[in-house]
Amino acid sequence: MKPIYFDNNATTKVDPEVFEEMTPYFVELYGNPSSMHSFGGQVAEKIKEARKRIADLINATPEEIIITSCGSESDNTAIYSALKSHPDKKHIVTSMVEHPAIKNLFQHLEKDGYTTTFVPVDNKGRLNMDVFYDSLSDNTAIVSLMWANNETGTMFPIDEIGAELKKRGITFHTDAVQALGKIDIDVTKTNIDMMSFSGHKIHAPKGVGGLYVRKGTKFSPFLIGGHQEGGKRAGTENLASIIGLGKACEIAKGHLDDGYHKLRSLRDRLENALVEKIPNSFVNGDLENRLPNTASISFEYIEGESILLMLNEYGICASSGSACTSGSLEPSHVLRAMGIPFTAAHGTIRFSLSVFSTDEEVDLVIEKMPEIIQRLRDMSPFWQEAINEGKVTV
Amino acid sequence: MKPIYFDNNATTKVDPEVFEEMTPYFVELYGNPSSMHSFGGQVAEKIKEARKRIADLINATPEEIIITSCGSESDNTAIYSALKSHPDKKHIVTSMVEHPAIKNLFQHLEKDGYTTTFVPVDNKGRLNMDVFYDSLSDNTAIVSLMWANNETGTMFPIDEIGAELKKRGITFHTDAVQALGKIDIDVTKTNIDMMSFSGHKIHAPKGVGGLYVRKGTKFSPFLIGGHQEGGKRAGTENLASIIGLGKACEIAKGHLDDGYHKLRSLRDRLENALVEKIPNSFVNGDLENRLPNTASISFEYIEGESILLMLNEYGICASSGSACTSGSLEPSHVLRAMGIPFTAAHGTIRFSLSVFSTDEEVDLVIEKMPEIIQRLRDMSPFWQEAINEGKVTV
Numbered sequence: 001m002k003p004i005y006f007d008n009n010a011t012t013k014v015d016p017e018v019f020e021e022m023t024p025y026f027v028e029l030y031g032n033p034s035s036m037h038s039f040g041g042q043v044a045e046k047i048k049e050a051r052k053r054i055a056d057l058i059n060a061t062p063e064e065i066i067i068t069s070c071g072s073e074s075d076n077t078a079i080y081s082a083l084k085s086h087p088d089k090k091h092i093v094t095s096m097v098e099h100p101a102i103k104n105l106f107q108h109l110e111k112d113g114y115t116t117t118f119v120p121v122d123n124k125g126r127l128n129m130d131v132f133y134d135s136l137s138d139n140t141a142i143v144s145l146m147w148a149n150n151e152t153g154t155m156f157p158i159d160e161i162g163a164e165l166k167k168r169g170i171t172f173h174t175d176a177v178q179a180l181g182k183i184d185i186d187v188t189k190t191n192i193d194m195m196s197f198s199g200h201k202i203h204a205p206k207g208v209g210g211l212y213v214r215k216g217t218k219f220s221p222f223l224i225g226g227h228q229e230g231g232k233r234a235g236t237e238n239l240a241s242i243i244g245l246g247k248a249c250e251i252a253k254g255h256l257d258d259g260y261h262k263l264r265s266l267r268d269r270l271e272n273a274l275v276e277k278i279p280n281s282f283v284n285g286d287l288e289n290r291l292p293n294t295a296s297i298s299f300e301y302i303e304g305e306s307i308l309l310m311l312n313e314y315g316i317c318a319s320s321g322s323a324c325t326s327g328s329l330e331p332s333h334v335l336r337a338m339g340i341p342f343t344a345a346h347g348t349i350r351f352s353l354s355v356f357s358t359d360e361e362v363d364l365v366i367e368k369m370p371e372i373i374q375r376l377r378d379m380s381p382f383w384q385e386a387i388n389e390g391k392v393t394v
Numbered sequence: 395m396k397p398i399y400f401d402n403n404a405t406t407k408v409d410p411e412v413f414e415e416m417t418p419y420f421v422e423l424y425g426n427p428s429s430m431h432s433f434g435g436q437v438a439e440k441i442k443e444a445r446k447r448i449a450d451l452i453n454a455t456p457e458e459i460i461i462t463s464c465g466s467e468s469d470n471t472a473i474y475s476a477l478k479s480h481p482d483k484k485h486i487v488t489s490m491v492e493h494p495a496i497k498n499l500f501q502h503l504e505k506d507g508y509t510t511t512f513v514p515v516d517n518k519g520r521l522n523m524d525v526f527y528d529s530l531s532d533n534t535a536i537v538s539l540m541w542a543n544n545e546t547g548t549m550f551p552i553d554e555i556g557a558e559l560k561k562r563g564i565t566f567h568t569d570a571v572q573a574l575g576k577i578d579i580d581v582t583k584t585n586i587d588m589m590s591f592s593g594h595k596i597h598a599p600k601g602v603g604g605l606y607v608r609k610g611t612k613f614s615p616f617l618i619g620g621h622q623e624g625g626k627r628a629g630t631e632n633l634a635s636i637i638g639l640g641k642a643c644e645i646a647k648g649h650l651d652d653g654y655h656k657l658r659s660l661r662d663r664l665e666n667a668l669v670e671k672i673p674n675s676f677v678n679g680d681l682e683n684r685l686p687n688t689a690s691i692s693f694e695y696i697e698g699e700s701i702l703l704m705l706n707e708y709g710i711c712a713s714s715g716s717a718c719t720s721g722s723l724e725p726s727h728v729l730r731a732m733g734i735p736f737t738a739a740h741g742t743i744r745f746s747l748s749v750f751s752t753d754e755e756v757d758l759v760i761e762k763m764p765e766i767i768q769r770l771r772d773m774s775p776f777w778q779e780a781i782n783e784g785k786v787t788v
Contacts, residue, residue: 003433010429011630014420022420026408026599035404036702037711039397069463069601070629072619101619101628108618200630205420207463207601207632224502225466225495234495235464236405236594238601241635308430317431 001315004361008201009150009178009294009352010319014244015203021247022205025240033237034228043239050246054210057249058195059186066211066232067242071177072101074196074211075144077222077233078173079105081194082142083114085171085218089141093117095127096337099150102175103333106144115139123339124286125154133164142171147179147195151334151350152285153294155179162191171217177201177209181252182260182291193217199241203354204248208241259355264292266362267353271295273366278373280392284340284348295351298335298344300392301383302376307349310372316365319350343382395709398755402595403544403572403688403746404713408638409597415641416599419634427631428622437633444640448604451643452589453580460605460626461636465571466495468590468605469538471616471627472567473499475588476536477508479565479612483535487511489521490731493544496569497727500538509533517733518680519548527558536565541573541589545728545744546679547688549573556585565611571595571603575646576654576685587611593635597748598642602635653749658686660756661747665689667760672767674786678734678742689745692729692738694786695777696770701743704766710759713744737776 005013031040033047051062068074079092079102094106096118110116117135120128127145136143143165148155158174165172173194179185181202187195193214200206213219213232225234274297275281284296299307304320311318320332331345340348351365377383386392399407425434427441445456462468473486473496488500490512504510511529514522521539530537537559542549552568559566567588573579575596581589587608594600607613607626619628668691669675678690693701698714705712714726725739734742745759771777780786 003431005433007426007429007431007434010434011424011426013424016421019420026413026416027410030405030407031711032401032405035401035711035713036699037397037401037706039399039709039711040401040404069467069632072617072629073463075619076617076628099619100621104620104628105618198630205632205634206630207635223466223470224499225469225493226498227494234470234498235466236592236600238463238599240599241601305430312431315433317425317429317433319429 004314004316004364006351006353006357006361006365007317007319008354008357009350011200011206012203012354013356014205015248015251017251018204018244018247022240022244025243030239033239034226046243047237047239050242053246053250057181057185057253058212059188060212061215063230064187064212064215066213066229067237067245068209068211068233069207069238070209071175071196071198071201073222074198074209075101075105075173075175077211078194078196079109079142079144080222081218081220082171082173083109084220086141089139091115091117091137091139092141093119093132093135093143095119095121095145095156097121097125097149097151097334098144098146099175099177102144102146121337125149125152125284125334125338126286126289127156132161136168136170140170142173144173144175147174147176147185148182148291149285149334150178151332152296152338153178153291154285155183155289155291157289158192159190166191178291178294181249181255182293184256187212187214199245199248202248202252204245205241208238208245210245255355260292263353263355263357266357266359267293267295267351270351270353270362270365271297274369277366277370279394281373282344284335284338293353297349297351298340299347299349299373300344301386302347302373302380304347304349306376307347307372310376311368314364314368316368319352320348343386398708398710398758400745400747400751400755400759401711401713402748402751403744405594405600406597406748407750408599409642409645411645412598412638412641416634416638419637424633427633428620440637441631441633444636447640447644451575451579451647452606453582454606455609457624458581458606458609460607460623461631461639462603462605462627463601463632464603465569465590465592465595467616468592468603469495469499469567469569471605472588472590473503473536473538474616475612475614476565476567477503478614480535483533485509485511485531485533486535487513487526487529487537489513489515489539489550491515491519491543491545491728492538492540493569493571496538496540515731519543519546519678519728519732520680521550526555530562530564534564536567538567538569541568541570541579542576542685543679543728544572545726546690546732547572547685548679549577549683549685551683552586553584560585572685572688575643575649576687578650581606581608593639593642596642596646598639599635602632602639604639649749654686657747657749657751660751660753661687661689661745664745664747664756664759665691668763671760671764673788675767676738678729678732687747691743691745692734693741693743693767694738695780696741696767696774698741698743700770701741701766704770705762708758708762710762713746714742737780
């Protein structure tokens with residue numbers, strides 16, 4: 001059974017064109033780009049081309065791109081670099097809805113003696129700007145705020161925040177793992193000092209990511225050793241995957257107009273149909289400022305895990321939160337921070353589409369979901385209780 | 395022109411069987427192993443199998459293997475973990491002939507206030523055991539010594555060192571990037587606490603490596619974030635490459651007997667013929683304790699870079715030192731530590747073979763090298779001077 005893969009915020013299919021571009025660099029052209037011979041030299045040229053393609057997607061220069069092994073490494077690199085650059089500053093700021101890569105890192109740093117501010121959000125997932133600005137001081141070493149939320153797709157006002165932080169001279173990092181390739185990012189128009197991204201969210205393979213570091217930003221390497229990446233990241237270059245990331249960025253750039261308009265209308269059709277057909281369901285997030293591919297829908301009084309199991313029987317892949325926290329029985333920290341009631345947060349499903357998603361796939365999900373939800377509600381004591389208490393309309 | 399690739403200590407060809415095993419996990423079976431749906435679950439099973447294969451190669455348990463993005467990440471992880479585990483100990487020990495991954499990391503830590511001992515070696519690259527043991531104290535947080543040298547193939551007495559460090563209760567890390575798959579490693583027979591290795595040195599792709607951490611060793615993660623790798627390393631699993639590393643380990647295990655005997659005799663034939671045919675040349679390293687694939691040969695009074703350029707014209711790939719330090723005009727720190735005279739260190743070439751190397755390839759190198767060396771010596775003022783001074787026999 002070919003899956004209906006609506007879990008693209010967890011990971012994406014490698015684009016066949018990307019894989020084709022990578023293929024020669026495993027068995028045939030496997031040189032070490034740092035080697036003296038031309039067999040190594042020719043692959044160094046391909047890495048140069050890939051770095052240019054990555055930079056082009058965000059209007060950066062190739063020298064501003066550090067290639068890493070994943071978004072988490074990029075995040076660790078950015079945060080630790082900022083802390084080393086400001087050894088006297090002991091306050092760090094992020095939001096309550098970050099991906100575990102940043103959330104857990106900040107909690108770890110808290111144990112190491114840093115004062116942390118986790119800025120709250122409102123019920124649409126929008127950052128509380130008053131609390132945020134009030135938290136900043138001369139002691140703030142770095143602000144790290146995600147560009148777009150992985151669970152709801154809600155986007156923070158990165159332009160506004162960047163402008164304000166520049167005025168105050170505070171280093172600004174953004175985790176753009178979910179935003180890259182889905183919205184138009186131009187680093188020359190936004191005051192970001194560092195920006196993390198990941199290959200496997202944009203149809204490049206897993207195991208490669210990157211960090212944009214604006215020219216002039218004080219930087220300390222995280223991974224110490226050889227002089228790869230202009231002395232900014234040790235380790236033999238991950239040749240084929242870097243070439244794949246370059247190609248994926250080139251393709252993503254081509255999709256920024258048409259591809260994502262189509263994606264948005266597909267997502268909207270799925271979302272509207274489900275909320276219309278299924279009572280006591282609603283969409284989460286800031287509907288005015290969202291990624292075009294993400295739908296977070298709460299189905300009240302049932303368990304998300306059970307919905308996923310039943311979807312799985314039809315080959316439909318979705319998620320009840322971040323893949324990085326799956327297995328946990330706690331409802332998502334993102335939905336809790338938004339104040340979504342437990343009865344709804346528990347039954348929340350994230351559908352995340354890609355440019356490979358089709359109308360037929362959306363049709364099938366629209367067809368199957370109402371009966372799945374009804375079957376689960378029929379078995380749910382919480383649903384019965386809600387009926388008895390007159391809380392829901394059946 | 396198909397290259398004659400004798401630079402396998404820099405990086406290796408991905409084994410076609412390894413690539414075949416990886417191929418489905420890019421475009422078809424691309425799930426996130428942490429996802430709830432069976433599309434993700436099935437790839438989690440493949441990672442489990444790969445981890446078992448990796449562990450089997452060194453007789454470890456799968457739980458003792460942390461998969462990383464490269465040998466350098468493994469080294470950083472091991473060293474920083476040991477330092478965090480012993481916050482009161484400020485002395486660290488390594489050798490003068492380590493790979494830049496460890497050498498540069500130790501130099502970095504020196505700036506951070508650690509006292510470092512770089513233990514010297516003799517003219518065969520053997521560790522000075524007296525200096526080594528004398529350097530150890532209650533203040534020593536970690537000893538990191540490479541299993542086999544990347545330039546000469548010389549092996550340190552890891553068994554003896556491990557036994558002694560265990561007695562003294564000092565954490566022992568070894569960089570086994572060059573040793574893995576080329577010699578039989580059994581972690582149950584050697585007192586190693588942590589051991590780094592890398593995929594692309596054993597015919598797996600670049601961008602994946604590992605760290606063995608003996609059960610019971612106190613461990614702190616280096617990359618903080620999601621709970622992958624049993625909470626020991628954040629970041630979405632590098633699916634295809636991990637599967638490739640598992641397959642490469644399985645294949646390497648099969649080669650440990652026959653494959654490496656053949657490799658050793660091929661290397662010996664190359665080495666003996668070159669030293670016999672070319673006057674004023676000699677082999678570097680500990681001939682009694684060496685990797686089976688590595689030949690480091692000094693050709694006096696000429697430049698290694700020039701030799702490489704001329705070899706390159708015949709499609710022969712070799713190296714004048716570590717790829718990670720190429721571009722530097724300094725002769726190798728390894729050869730300098732061994733006290734090899736500058737006139738010889740400058741003209742040193744490393745040929746590193748693999749199980750894919752053939753008799754025909756060795757024949758061609760044996761045929762071409764004498765004329766290359768002669769042509770370069772004819773142009774070398776140092777060679778003329780040496781003749782005039784009666785230092786060489788022509």
